[in-house]
Amino acid sequence: MTYLLHLGVMLGLYAMLALSANMSIGYGGLLTLATAAFYGMGAYLYAWLTATAGWSFLAALPSTLAGAALSGFLFAQVALRFRSEAFTVATMAVQTIAFGVFCNWTDVTGGAYGFPDIPRPSIFGLAFDSQGAFCALTLASAAAVALLAWLFGRTRFALALKALRDDEPAAATLGIAPRRVFTVAMVLSAAMAALPGALFAAYVSYVDPTGFSIGESVLVLAMLVVGGSGNLRGPVVGAAILVLLPEALRFAGLPAEVAGPVREMTYGILLVVLMYLKPRGLAGEYAIR
Amino acid sequence: MELLLQLLANGLVQGAMVACLAAGFGIVYRALRVFHVAMGAQFVFSSYAFYTLAGVLGWNPWVAGTAAVVASVAFALALEFAVYRPFARKGCSGGAAMVASLGVLIFTENALALVFGNEVKTIPHPPPGMFALGPVKLTSLQLLQFVVCATLFVVVGGLMGRGRWFKASWALGDEPRLVHALALPMGALRAWTVSLGGVLVAVPALLVSADTGMDPHEGLRWLLVASMASFFGGSGSYWAWGVGALAIGAAQAFAVWRLPAQWSDAVAFTLLLAALALRPGGLFGAPRRPEEMA
Numbered sequence: 135m136t137y138l139l140h141l142g143v144m145l146g147l148y149a150m151l152a153l154s155a156n157m158s159i160g161y162g163g164l165l166t167l168a169t170a171a172f173y174g175m176g177a178y179l180y181a182w183l184t185a186t187a188g189w190s191f192l193a194a195l196p197s198t199l200a201g202a203a204l205s206g207f208l209f210a211q212v213a214l215r216f217r218s219e220a221f222t223v224a225t226m227a228v229q230t231i232a233f234g235v236f237c238n239w240t241d242v243t244g245g246a247y248g249f250p251d252i253p254r255p256s257i258f259g260l261a262f263d264s265q266g267a268f269c270a271l272t273l274a275s276a277a278a279v280a281l282l283a284w285l286f287g288r289t290r291f292a293l294a295l296k297a298l299r300d301d302e303p304a305a306a307t308l309g310i311a312p313r314r315v316f317t318v319a320m321v322l323s324a325a326m327a328a329l330p331g332a333l334f335a336a337y338v339s340y341v342d343p344t345g346f347s348i349g350e351s352v353l354v355l356a357m358l359v360v361g362g363s364g365n366l367r368g369p370v371v372g373a374a375i376l377v378l379l380p381e382a383l384r385f386a387g388l389p390a391e392v393a394g395p396v397r398e399m400t401y402g403i404l405l406v407v408l409m410y411l412k413p414r415g416l417a418g419e420y421a422i423r
Numbered sequence: 424m425e426l427l428l429q430l431l432a433n434g435l436v437q438g439a440m441v442a443c444l445a446a447g448f449g450i451v452y453r454a455l456r457v458f459h460v461a462m463g464a465q466f467v468f469s470s471y472a473f474y475t476l477a478g479v480l481g482w483n484p485w486v487a488g489t490a491a492v493v494a495s496v497a498f499a500l501a502l503e504f505a506v507y508r509p510f511a512r513k514g515c516s517g518g519a520a521m522v523a524s525l526g527v528l529i530f531t532e533n534a535l536a537l538v539f540g541n542e543v544k545t546i547p548h549p550p551p552g553m554f555a556l557g558p559v560k561l562t563s564l565q566l567l568q569f570v571v572c573a574t575l576f577v578v579v580g581g582l583m584g585r586g587r588w589f590k591a592s593w594a595l596g597d598e599p600r601l602v603h604a605l606a607l608p609m610g611a612l613r614a615w616t617v618s619l620g621g622v623l624v625a626v627p628a629l630l631v632s633a634d635t636g637m638d639p640h641e642g643l644r645w646l647l648v649a650s651m652a653s654f655f656g657g658s659g660s661y662w663a664w665g666v667g668a669l670a671i672g673a674a675q676a677f678a679v680w681r682l683p684a685q686w687s688d689a690v691a692f693t694l695l696l697a698a699l700a701l702r703p704g705g706l707f708g709a710p711r712r713p714e715e716m717a
Contacts, residue, residue, distance in 0.1 A: 165518055165521075165522075211700075212696060212697075212700045215699070215700045215703045216699070216703055218517070218518075219452075219458040219517065219521065220654055220699075220703065222458070222521070223647070223650050223651060223654055224696060224699070226643075226647050226650075227647065227651060227692040227695070227696045228696070230644070230647060230688060230689065230692055231689045231692050231693055231696075234685070234686060234688055234689030235689065237685065238683065238685050238686055238689070348643055349640075352525065352529065355522070355525075359522055391540075392537065394533075394536075395533040395534070395536045395537040396533075396537070398529055398530075398532075398533035398536075399529070399530050399533045399534060399537070401526070401529055402526040402527065402528070402529035402530030402531075402533065403526065403530060404526070405522050405523060405525060405526025405529065406506060406523045406526040406527060406530075409510075409515065409519040409520075409522050409523040409526070410509065410510060410513065410515065410519075410523065413515065413516075413519050421516070421519070422516065422518040422519055422522055423516040423517070423518045423519070
């Protein structure tokens with residue numbers, strides 16, 4: 135049962151991450167590889183606020199999201215100077231810079247030794263210290279993010295974002311301001327990535343930089359490629375498949391040192407095959423251009 | 424002053440290697456219109472080919488190095504025929520090809536991790552000699568890295584303006600439709616271009632791995648370094664890639680002046696990103712608005 139609850143937590147966390155990346159990639163057409171930078175920022179910021187500054191969950195979480203949103207705003211000011219592949223390179227650079235900070239700013243992050251003793255959340259006296267309670271909290275958060283994403287998809291703003299994605303100069307002639315709209319999307323995306331970061335930190339009570347490398351950003355991208363993007367279904371389907379796939383390999387009896395690389399190799403093959411045969415993914419609306 | 428000269432020399436060595444990588448990335452990106460993420464896969468593949476031949480089988484390092492370069496070219500051709508060409512024939516988007524190229528990188532890195540393990544592998548060699556050029560001290564391996572990579576970069580750059588296939592490869596990036604109009608063999612030209620890229624990536628890869636060893640997951644870092652150099656110089660000029668590479672080499676070398684060495688990548692990328700934000704077309708590229716890059 136503990137194992138299933140752990141899977142539920144992971145599913146919730148990655149669904150939120152995939153929905154975050156979907157905001158930039160699926161709705162905005164901005165292929166980012168910096169999702170893990172904001173995921174990590176959420177984890178470290180939450181860890182510092184709760185474990186070092188002694189803030190409560192309810193105070194630390196909104197502050198974490200606000201901090202990530204501000205970082206997303208600053209990130210957008212630089213990254214939106216570019217488009218297409220140059221944008222992706224800029225996001226890779228930001229991811230590398232963030233990872234360097236996680237690894238080397240040891241006074242705050244603990245560096246390679248990690249950040250220990252992060253408290254489990256407690257809301258109005260209700261402690262989420264059991265596996266079941268935390269799984270419920272994570273899935274409820276994922277459901278709330280999915281609901282907000284669904285509502286977002288019905289707004290005029292989402293239509294404007296999609297219009298920019300499909301033809302930026304044409305959309306701009308219709309009065310849509312690319313920089314403003316893309317900036318808002320990237321701010322939302324950053325905050326959405328920080329939420330699972332904070333929950334992850336609270337869940338494992340310890341964070342180190344290995345969980346926030348560019349490999350994690352690639353994994354989230356793979357979720358959008360497999361499941362699809364540009365709508366609500368695709369990212370959730372992709373997250374479910376890529377969270378459950380390693381578990382299937384586990385039951386296949388492969389030793390851990392083999393299962394890890396085999397899982398990653400499978401992601402690699404999926405990226406090539408799906409981009410060729412099904413560029414919209416299994417349930418998406420947008421084909422990466 | 425001596426320290427600054429030493430850092431400058433280190434930056435030049437690093438810059439020469441990055442210049443070859445930037446050229447290996449840039450010519451494929453430019454000619455095939457594919458953001459060549461699998462360049463990182465070529466980097467680690469050729470490093471491990473060298474390790475297998477020289478470190479495990481005990482071949483002479485020069486013979487092993489030559490064979491590893493050939494292996495890199497074979498890898499590049501396999502990539503072209505199995506991935507890039509089918510994607511081009513189907514008319515897939517640049518983004519789709521880029522993600523597929525990323526898939527090749529992930530597959531290759533993890534296949535190597537499966538075979539060789541995740542730990543750093545080194546090729547045993549006697550301690551390199553030390554050369555003093557005034558106040559600057561370089562190891563024989565650093566000198567070899569600089570001489571070989573600078574020579575390769577300059578020779579290929581010279582041929583880009585003279586050799587028929589080199590010029591055709593460059594022209595392919597300028598105007599692909601002209602290749603058909605001039606009755607040039609498109610398929611052979613693409614294969615030639617990725618092969619040339621394979622050589623330009625393999626040579627610095629071998630020299631880096633001989634110096635500091637290799638691990639299967641360093642391909643993405645080198646891809647980022649190479650692509651940043653290419654974009655920073657400006658994607659339309661071969662020599663500009665060299666300038667971008669020297670800027671990265673210098674930034675990485677000078678970062679360790681005031682900060683611990685592990686900050687060098689973060690500092691270098693921050694500086695380059697800031698510079699690129701001010702001039703998105705690169706140092707020698709024409710100024711462009713963001714939407715023009717799409």
